[in-house]
Amino acid sequence: MTTPTHDLPTPAGGPESGGSGISGGPSRDMDEPPKGASFVSYLLRKLGGALTSMILVIVLGFFAFRMLPGDPVLKIAKERPMSPAQIAELRSQYGLDKPVIVQFWDYLVGIFTGDFGESYVYRKPVAALIGEYLGPTLLLTAAAAVIAIGLGLWLGQLSAWRRNSLFDKIASSTSLVFWSVPTFWLGLILLMIFGGTLQWLPTGGMITPGLDPWSFAGIVDIIKHLILPVITMVAVVYAQFLMVMRASLIEEMSEDYLTTARAKGLTEDEVRKKHAVPNALLPTVTVVFMHIGGLIAGAVTVEAVFSWPGLGKLTFEAISGPDLPLLQGTFVVFSAIIIVMNLAADIVYRFLDPRVRRA
Amino acid sequence: MSKNDTTAEANAPEPTPSTTSANAPVIDGAKLVRERRLTNAKKNWSLFRSDIPAMVGAIVLVFFVLIAIFAPLIAPASMLDVTKQLDVPRYAPPSLAHPLGTDDLGRELWVRILWGARVSILVGVAATVMSMVIGTVMGLAAGHFSGLFGAIVMRIIDFFIVLPSLLLAIVLSSVLERGVFTIVIAIGLTSWASTARIVRSQTLSVESRLYIERARILGAGHRHILFKHMLPAVMPLVLANTTLTVGSAIIAESTLSFLGLGDTSKESWGTILKNSMDISAATSGYWWYVLTPGIAILLVVLAFTMVGRAFEAIINPALRSR
């Protein structure tokens, strides 16, 4: 994309580009403070971004499953014996005999009416299956996210403040080790120790069959089932949060306003809690939110290991099927959840950081 | 570059009225540059050597690379052939006769680990190279070009940042033919976003430096700025990021294999774990079956991470005290 030299910047590349250090646009008069953009325009921009992502997901969901080399039906046919008649029937069932544009239209209409087609393995509508499995996934990922964020940020700021202490070294190296293992393997190990050898905790499922999930015993039972998968997810993810928080706070520790705070007579603890940490949190929050998607995706393997009846397990089964309509459905729904979470995060961030108003 | 064509340009005006002799030695600066690079390399190597975890990591990496290369010599492929292992006990726990134990088909786990290293490391490295190339190009484009083109590239990067690479890799590898190449493509095509983000922010920060403006004033175009200033400025960062990314790519490979999206005909650490999961080794007491491939992954990933962090610290002295 190296087009020939054009040195004239575009008119819009002036004040907004922020690219060139010397005033690309009018540098503001010193005693006229900068004005910020309104909340509405910020919201609209973020909303637009999320919408674009969602459209890309929907388009990708269609074309990946239909346009890539390897006819999906032939692929299914290859893995199980089928007669040409059956194949043809499958084709018309998936609408593969229609022109692509028509297929795409059908697919779009389907998505907006909540119709994701029918699962090949379960012989049930994909939408119904997803509805059934959505709750447990949200429970699992929400619990894991809250714990991982809390733990990671708290340990991260302690580590940074006591940089190079024994505590810091242990916390940092533990997190590195956790960061270096596959999530599902950690799950298998925990399963082996606590479920297999020690028999302390249940090894799979969400609730012992027969229990009422809304009774006290039922809730305790669900929590017992939750412990191992949650630990697994937390262990792998908190490490990233710890390292980000640590780096961010260390960066913040050399800032001038901390000297101001010290000069005002604050104790070191006050300097950390009231000044350094709130500032260090902001860049961290962005990164944490960025990793939320990764955490949610981690549910696929964790649910597979612990047979947790959620979207992840559904995805796992769709892969083993292979059950392409189901896989397509879980992909679109997973992506939608992640995009919505990110949008929420952006809006929260706006309230946390007064400086974003300037953006 | 420094053609001293004195005949044609004899009448050209002297650049300045100073009395510099036109017969001055022709130096293109290349030698000086080489010398400086050599001293820099020496300095960096001594920095790296003083980083004990990184040195340990490097040794571990060399070890695994060697066993991967020489796997066919150490353990002939026949040792993986199930039909030739009929007299070997199945599920034998680690012992002197079976150092890492055997699997459900009587194959020695140490042989499988050896052969698995080939695919796991190869996939990790190949996927990373792909991811780095895409990430660097996209990051440079998003950082350097303003206007519509830059905005579109930025949107694409954003999309890949928001959506976890595992999810996209699952989709890609489940619709493509099974195989090692598919896994490389699936990981490489989906894991470049974080590199692009780093490259972009570095590009933006370099872009705002005055020396870029100065190059423009001297009359430089996009190509000069991108190749002479931007690329050299982001390359060290990309290289350090590469070592860190290889680790993630190896984990991604094992995850995809574990989900059954790998090439079942080829040994990889993920495949071994997938086999162990298929026979519920974790809950049936065959701990060695689960433990050994995982530890191999842990060691290699940790080693790559240590080396990568050391590179990062060399590039960015501000990180060194951390």
Add this chain to the structure above:
Amino acid sequence: MTDLSFDKVSITYRSASARGDVTAVSDISLDLPTGATLGIAGESGSGKSTLIMSVLRLLPKSAQIDGQVSLGGKDIRDLSFGQIRAVRWAQASIVFQGALHSLNPVREVGGQIVEALEHHAKGTWTTPAKRRDRMFELLEEVDLDPSKAVAYPHELSGGQKQRIMIAMALACEPDIIIADEPTTALDVIVQKQILVGLAKLVAERGISLLMISHDLAVLSAVCENLAIMRYGRLVEYGPSDQVCLSPQEDYTKQLAGAFPQIGDAESRMNPRTLKPAEVRRAEPFTMTDEVVLEAKNLNVSFDTRQGRERAVRDVDLALHKAEILAVVGQSGSGKTTLARSLLGLQEVDSGSQMEFAGKALPKKAKALRTFRRQVQMILQDPSGSLNPKRSVYEAVVEGLRVQKITDNEYARVIGALEAAELTPAADYLESIPQELSGGQRQRVVIAGALALDPQVLIADEPVASLDASVRGEILSLFLALKKNLGMSALIITHDLGLAWNIADTVAVMKKGEIVEYGDVDTVLANPQHAYTQELLAAVPRLGSQSLVKHA
């Protein structure tokens, strides 16, 4: 009341690295009796900041203090951490460089003032309501609107942030205020307002003021006594008039000389420096009538969120051969945009006419590139203008290679470096920017421009980021380039003194318009426009505490 004294103070940073210990301050003895004002001047690396940070024990742990720093007769090293915390802000407070990052970016500024009161209630500001009242009282004292209390630092201008810093320093009624470069990065007019305000508030309350700055003129305009520091040592100390107007030491003379007295005939066309650039021509070039670069009816506008903003308005400008033209204005006046337009780096509004040697400025990329050989620009910060990874040779040769000038490359580079007075040029070729001083870097940047053999140099604040002692060297180089090569230069600056030092003509810009334009001697001796008069009045004069006494 409390007095502050430094008695044979030396401060050493202990370091485990190969460089060993670094002595930042050595053997300084200074006194600041109650109600006095003392200024410490020094360039970067002089140890002045380390010295003042020792007063409240704010130095990092690796710093070791020898000698005695006493506050109110007590050695600060004898105080426990609890005691020093009580002293901080209550007895001595600091005005940091508010324009930079001394305020917490994510907390409201009012709250940051209240925080100081919470820690030092002194039996007066015991309730939240009382502290709030005190905070508003303080804002009023520094002439800030009470509504600013809920503002975040990024919503304030540099001058407003500096006022907040002063309000904060006054909050707990300290006996001593230490001001650390309180006006750096502010424009002259704002600088004057801040200094006058600070001096007045301090004088009214009988507070002692210890101020440090790199700017001798700023200090002498406010302080009774002046100390000059260099390399951690005290060079000269005395009443400020004496130090500024009849300095004893060479270094002080050099510093004082860097601030030309506008109207002083001796410094007209003669920047004071120990290393003046050589004028080699027997008959030096002087300003001619031949127009080289001309702008007529030049307008530049930007689309911003607030609508279309006109950065440059109806500017007419002509640069003659061997003329040095200074464009003077505050930040935001559009002077940099003007410079970029003249170089074809900035899109201009239709109707604007720009001509070089009688021909309109080219629009096409290729023609524009050739045009750049004739007109070169030097950017504000020499450190930023050089790629830190590339050697001096690579930096100077870059223009030649971009312009595809391949003959005599080596000779051209050496010639350019020698013309920029970086001699012997061959010794510097392999150096990388970090091995050079600020002044040397600026010479490399200038050489990079000269290598293309341009007819016009446009320089954007060429000396603003350099130490005062180097300023004269670089300015005299510009003068020599004009005299030796007949080069024309357009120099963008905020500093009227620079115009007095080297320029033939001066254009004063305000909000994109040229409000006054003419011969330097005429304009500066007899300014017609109110804005020029205001600018001229705001320039700190050396000595005589001008801002305090005449304010």
